[in-house]
Each structure stands twice: as structure tokens, then as C-alpha cells.
Amino acid sequence: MKTETNARLSDTGDEGSTGAGVGDAALHDSEGVQWVLQPRGTPARRGPKHFDHSVRKGIRLSDYERFLGADARALKQLFPTGPARLWGATPPSKKDGKAAAVAGRRVGDEVLFYAEKKFIARARILGLVRNQELAEAIWGVDGKQRTWEHIMALGDVVEFDVPAQPILEGLRLGDSLRSLTLVSAEGRARFLHLIDQSAPVGPGSIDPSPCRGAALRRDDVFRALSRLKTHTKDQRPSRHKPITLLWAIGRLAAEQGRMVEWQTFRDEVGPLLRDFGLPDSRVTPEYPFWHLRSSGLWDVEGMEDQKATPTPSKLTAARASAGLSSNAAKVLRRSLARAEAIGLICSKYLGDIDREEVLKRVGLAGYASASGEIPDGGRGGGPVPRRPGTSSQLDRDPRLVESIKVMYEHACQVCGSRVETKYSYYSEAAHIRGLGKPHDGPDQLSNLLCLCPNHHVEFDRLAIYIDEDWAVRRNSTGAVDYQLKRHADHVIEQEHLRYHRGLCGVSDRST
Ligand SMILES: [Zn+2]
Known part of the structure; x- marks a missing residue:
């Protein structure tokens, strides 16, 4: 896959x-x-x-x-x-x-x-x-x-x-x-x-035109992200650089400063490398601190350029600092680019570790799901009130929820099945791009799908996605499971599906 x-x-x-x-x-x-x-x-x-x-x-x-x-x-x-x-x-x-x-x-x-x-x-x-x-x-x-x-x-x-x-x-x-x-x-x-x-x-x-310039930088950033050079150990690529980048993106999302002094970096990134790095790999935060520069996404300040990795004590003495380059930060402050970058890093470099756990640790928990809701009862932060106990946990327009269910007569847009209850049928209205932080999707029909509970969970937790041709694909294999069923009166916004694909790590940035 x-x-x-x-x-x-x-x-x-x-x-x-x-x-x-x-x-x-x-x-x-x-x-x-x-x-x-x-x-x-x-x-x-x-x-x-x-x-x-x-x-x-x-x-x-x-x-x-x-x-x-x-x-x-x-x-x-x-x-x-x-x-x-x-x-x-x-x-x-x-x-x-x-x-x-x-x-x-x-x-x-x-x-x-x-x-x-x-x-x-x-x-x-x-x-x-x-x-x-x-x-x-x-x-x-x-x-x-x-x-x-x-x-x-x-x-x-x-x-x-x-x-x-x-x-x-x-x-x-x-x-x-x-x-x-x-x-x-x-x-x-x-x-x-x-x-x-x-x-x-x-x-x-x-x-x-500023658009062209922005597109250029964005392209550079994604090219660099998809081609990180990582050391390999027993044929497994080291996770130090991708984890460090996620941590840095987490800082951006929290609107913290771009550059971080070495000692803070060590104290924050060190434990992440210990917990999510390859088993038995040494915890050496100085490596990503220094060597991420080769990606073009990263700046180090306060140290003379040199070939060898500086020792931690040298970094301390020099009060060196590091962080995302200003171009990378500029691109990754935008929501779609950020979602796509996080999806890309997770699926390309961190496929075999617990995505929810690592995202939570770097302050990006909401990016583990399309709704932005956090499975263990935590929350992504942000101002949107959530009602405890309801299945959707967000204040949203109940008439929209009702109208999408009526439009599809409770049939799942993915599999077509209807969950029967004693007196009627049951279905769920799923936001493609979650409301509130961090995704900030709109509460509109064009951002809603009518799904059965199983496919709602799979869609929300990024196990399936919908491609440009409305095929429902399994994220783990790319295989087409179904063709999305669409009612003639239901206009689904492709941009929202694109955002969802970004979270899934299957973005189409060239468009
Ligand atoms: Zn279904």
C-alpha cells in the first residue's frame, strides 16, 4: 500500500x-x-x-x-x-x-x-x-x-x-x-x-502574482516532505526527522514561535523520539535538529556550518536554535496544506506506529480523524461547543442532519445498506471536513454524507476516502470498495473531499 x-x-x-x-x-x-x-x-x-x-x-x-x-x-x-x-x-x-x-x-x-x-x-x-x-x-x-x-x-x-x-x-x-x-x-x-x-x-x-509565488513555495515544501532523507536501521527508515517535523507543525498549529532553542528542543523532542523512534534506536535529538537542514524545510541559527553533527554541549554553549524555515512555515500555516502535510508525513514515514498517539503528543490530535473529535474523550481544542453524550458531539444544524437522511432514505452512500430499527431506519450524517477546530469545515449539505455507522467510523477515522471520480477507496490498499451514491439534489463539494484525502495522506496537490 x-x-x-x-x-x-x-x-x-x-x-x-x-x-x-x-x-x-x-x-x-x-x-x-x-x-x-x-x-x-x-x-x-x-x-x-x-x-x-x-x-x-x-x-x-x-x-x-x-x-x-x-x-x-x-x-x-x-x-x-x-x-x-x-x-x-x-x-x-x-x-x-x-x-x-x-x-x-x-x-x-x-x-x-x-x-x-x-x-x-x-x-x-x-x-x-x-x-x-x-x-x-x-x-x-x-x-x-x-x-x-x-x-x-x-x-x-x-x-x-x-x-x-x-x-x-x-x-x-x-x-x-x-x-x-x-x-x-x-x-x-x-x-x-x-x-x-x-x-x-x-x-x-x-x-x-503572489499566487504563483505561493504555489511555487508550496510545491517545494511538499516535494521536500515527500523526499526526506532518513537513515535506515535494519532496513527500516528512522522516524526522527518525520517526528520532529510533526512536532514543529504542532507548534505552528498552536501559534507558537518558529525557532526553538536547543535545550527546549531537546526536552520536547527527545521524549518523542524515545517513545516513537525505532525500537533500540538511540535518542539523539541533535541529529534531526542539525540534519533536517538538508531537507530545505529547516533552519538552524547560531552555529557555524560544519560537516559533523555538533555535540549537545556545543549546541547548548552556542545557544543554537532551530525550526521550520520561514517558507515552510508560511505554507504550513494554511489549513489545507497543513492537513495534507500531516497526512503525508504519517502515511509515508510513520505508517506502522499509532498515529493517534503521536499526533496527540505533538498537539495535533484532531488530525487523526475527519471530524476532529478525539476518540478517548479529549478534544482538539477550539471554541466549538460539543455536547457530551450525543453521537456527533458538535453543535450543528439539526435540520441539515435530518434533510440528508431523508434525501437518502437512510441508505448509506457508501454501501447502500439501511440499518433497520423497530419503527424506522437509522443512519448518520457525517461531516466530510469536521466542524470546529482543527478542521473548520462548514455546516452545509455540501459537506455532509449520509452513512451507516460502520462506514461513518471508517470515513471519520480515515480508513476510507473518496477519490476525484467518486470511487470509495480503502486507504490501506487504494482498492475501490464502492462507488459513492449521490442524489441528484446533493451537491458535494470536491474541496472538502480533497481536504479529507489530505488527512488520509493521499492528497492531490498538483491541481
Ligand atoms: Zn455503509
């Missing part, structure tokens, strides 16, 4: 690759966003002109129709409406860094354009094609009759001005960038903060 779920998550992790048929194979092996450092080229080589033409403005594919060849379909799918933003590289002539970069870059990677000791723009690789005719038509040929035939299709272009030196020297690439260079996801994670802190430059910037 895990493989199915995971494969699906990473499939949807990269926008732009869908259906285009470019770079798909590379995508599946990738372990995180890499950097492709790309010199823009000097004026003598028409670098600024090319950049303005094919990246800043972008080309119209229709102007180049007869050069597109076999890539026509893929490129049109990548750029269905607006301009196509493209950049290319000449074929590498020898086995060097450039050859490695051309071969190793992947769809989803981030390109940093470099000029005059600065990084001047970033972009996302949406597709990779090799097309000599198209390259010649756009950029011409150089003195050796070569052209930029290794083409990157780019999205999410943002221009800025960032001094390149700290990044290049940090990566041991010298003080200026001479050639196309690939930087590992880990290397990128270490220096990403130097790029992201820089605000896009005003008038000249492209794609300034």
Missing part, C-alpha cells in the same frame, strides 16, 4: 511534467530540487538580449511552429496560452561540470541565472527537450556553428539581484560562475535562504 500511495504523491509533486512527456523518467528518481546555475552570457555573446527575448518576454510558439518538430505537442502542453520561456545550452564538448549538469538536471529543478557576480533570476524547469532546429531559430549559432540545442522550458520566473559570491564560495565553486553547473539538493538547501530572502525586483520582474 505504501508504495502505491508514495508513488502517487511524488507523481503529483511536480507541476508542469504532467502529460508533457518531457523529463518524466528523471523525475521519478529525483531526491529533491537541485540548482542549475546558469550563466546568462555576456553582451558580446548576446546574453542580455537572448535573456530578454526568450526568458523575460518569452517566445510565441506559433512564431516557431515549423521548427518545433517532435516537441510541438509537449511544448504546447507546457505553454498552452502564454509565452514560452526557454533557455538552452550548447552540447558539452568534453566530460566536465557542464556535461554533468546537462545530463543531471531534472524537471522540477530550479535554475539560477548568473551575470556579473550576481544571481539575477530564478526559474523552474518545466520540461527538457533537445531540438537543434528550434534552438537555431531562436538563438542562432555561435562562432563554432553550435547552438543551444539542450533546451529548458521554464516557469515561475522571478528576477532579483543577489550577490553570488557567498553562495558560490559556500559551494566551493570559486568567486565567479563560468559554466553551467549542477548543485545537489543538499547544497541548494544550505544556501536557499540567501535567495529566497531577496525580494523580487519591482518593474522588471516577471510573474509577479
Whole structure:
């Protein structure tokens, strides 16, 4: 089951690759966003002109129709409406860094354009094609009759001005960038903060819409979450990083500060690692404290960068602190993203431990069920009053509850069965996205299902979910159990089902 779920998550992790048929194979092996450092080229080589033409403005594919060849379909799918933003590289002539970069870059990677000791723009690789005719038509040929035939299709272009030196020297690439260079996801994670802190430059910037920027960060965060590097012991992945991330998300949910000093971290995360880590694994909170940085989701402050894990006493002496990066925190403060992240972490990394228990310990108890209600009588916190003793425990509109039961004549929308009572039938009205904290779902028909008690429990406790095509699937296997029955007058909001799938760890973030 895990493989199915995971494969699906990473499939949807990269926008732009869908259906285009470019770079798909590379995508599946990738372990995180890499950097492709790309010199823009000097004026003598028409670098600024090319950049303005094919990246800043972008080309119209229709102007180049007869050069597109076999890539026509893929490129049109990548750029269905607006301009196509493209950049290319000449074929590498020898086995060097450039050859490695051309071969190793992947769809989803981030390109940093470099000029005059600065990084001047970033972009996302949406597709990779090799097309000599198209390259010649756009950029011409150089003195050796070569052209930029290794083409990157780019999205999410943002221009800025960032001094390149700290990044290049940090990566041991010298003080200026001479050639196309690939930087590992880990290397990128270490220096990403130097790029992201820089605000896009005003008038000249492209794609300034905040939505696009937000989508980009969200995509990055989920890609990183689904590709955490974990140590393995007896072929079982360590749970230290995922547990630490859940703890950090719990702090966000409780609106506590992002960065935490080492001693507090140790006192809070240490016991979690002891209780939920692999049996016999040593309790070493300094490992996730320090090494989560490689995920790109995590900041450590107060410590000089170094290869070895700092000892606890060094962390104490330095008063080091750590926490989610500001981008990750920004994304995970939003409710849908948070639900999806928690579902993802639990199902991908913590599948074999007691989800309810671990979520309770990190202050996220309500995320163990769709209703947000806590099975042992506790509660998720929050202002919504719950009546003790009733089956639904929430103040909600009784007329809605009645109308959904009447609409379906008490037949379960999953299995169709009706529970008979002496005088009538019995069914339950289930909220798809629970009312009150932490899910904050609306009390509306579009957020309600009529279910039998068994399927109500299975739906609420995330054993089953409903996919985009209304198939009722078993979370443990992905198998289709039933097709959801829907009354013609019952409009069910897909967004609520999506939220529920997020809790189940089977989100579809690409949409
Ligand atoms: Zn049923």
C-alpha cells in the first residue's frame, strides 16, 4: 500500500511534467530540487538580449511552429496560452561540470541565472527537450556553428539581484560562475535562504502574482516532505526527522514561535523520539535538529556550518536554535496544506506506529480523524461547543442532519445498506471536513454524507476516502470498495473531499 500511495504523491509533486512527456523518467528518481546555475552570457555573446527575448518576454510558439518538430505537442502542453520561456545550452564538448549538469538536471529543478557576480533570476524547469532546429531559430549559432540545442522550458520566473559570491564560495565553486553547473539538493538547501530572502525586483520582474509565488513555495515544501532523507536501521527508515517535523507543525498549529532553542528542543523532542523512534534506536535529538537542514524545510541559527553533527554541549554553549524555515512555515500555516502535510508525513514515514498517539503528543490530535473529535474523550481544542453524550458531539444544524437522511432514505452512500430499527431506519450524517477546530469545515449539505455507522467510523477515522471520480477507496490498499451514491439534489463539494484525502495522506496537490 505504501508504495502505491508514495508513488502517487511524488507523481503529483511536480507541476508542469504532467502529460508533457518531457523529463518524466528523471523525475521519478529525483531526491529533491537541485540548482542549475546558469550563466546568462555576456553582451558580446548576446546574453542580455537572448535573456530578454526568450526568458523575460518569452517566445510565441506559433512564431516557431515549423521548427518545433517532435516537441510541438509537449511544448504546447507546457505553454498552452502564454509565452514560452526557454533557455538552452550548447552540447558539452568534453566530460566536465557542464556535461554533468546537462545530463543531471531534472524537471522540477530550479535554475539560477548568473551575470556579473550576481544571481539575477530564478526559474523552474518545466520540461527538457533537445531540438537543434528550434534552438537555431531562436538563438542562432555561435562562432563554432553550435547552438543551444539542450533546451529548458521554464516557469515561475522571478528576477532579483543577489550577490553570488557567498553562495558560490559556500559551494566551493570559486568567486565567479563560468559554466553551467549542477548543485545537489543538499547544497541548494544550505544556501536557499540567501535567495529566497531577496525580494523580487519591482518593474522588471516577471510573474509577479503572489499566487504563483505561493504555489511555487508550496510545491517545494511538499516535494521536500515527500523526499526526506532518513537513515535506515535494519532496513527500516528512522522516524526522527518525520517526528520532529510533526512536532514543529504542532507548534505552528498552536501559534507558537518558529525557532526553538536547543535545550527546549531537546526536552520536547527527545521524549518523542524515545517513545516513537525505532525500537533500540538511540535518542539523539541533535541529529534531526542539525540534519533536517538538508531537507530545505529547516533552519538552524547560531552555529557555524560544519560537516559533523555538533555535540549537545556545543549546541547548548552556542545557544543554537532551530525550526521550520520561514517558507515552510508560511505554507504550513494554511489549513489545507497543513492537513495534507500531516497526512503525508504519517502515511509515508510513520505508517506502522499509532498515529493517534503521536499526533496527540505533538498537539495535533484532531488530525487523526475527519471530524476532529478525539476518540478517548479529549478534544482538539477550539471554541466549538460539543455536547457530551450525543453521537456527533458538535453543535450543528439539526435540520441539515435530518434533510440528508431523508434525501437518502437512510441508505448509506457508501454501501447502500439501511440499518433497520423497530419503527424506522437509522443512519448518520457525517461531516466530510469536521466542524470546529482543527478542521473548520462548514455546516452545509455540501459537506455532509449520509452513512451507516460502520462506514461513518471508517470515513471519520480515515480508513476510507473518496477519490476525484467518486470511487470509495480503502486507504490501506487504494482498492475501490464502492462507488459513492449521490442524489441528484446533493451537491458535494470536491474541496472538502480533497481536504479529507489530505488527512488520509493521499492528497492531490498538483491541481
Ligand atoms: Zn455503509
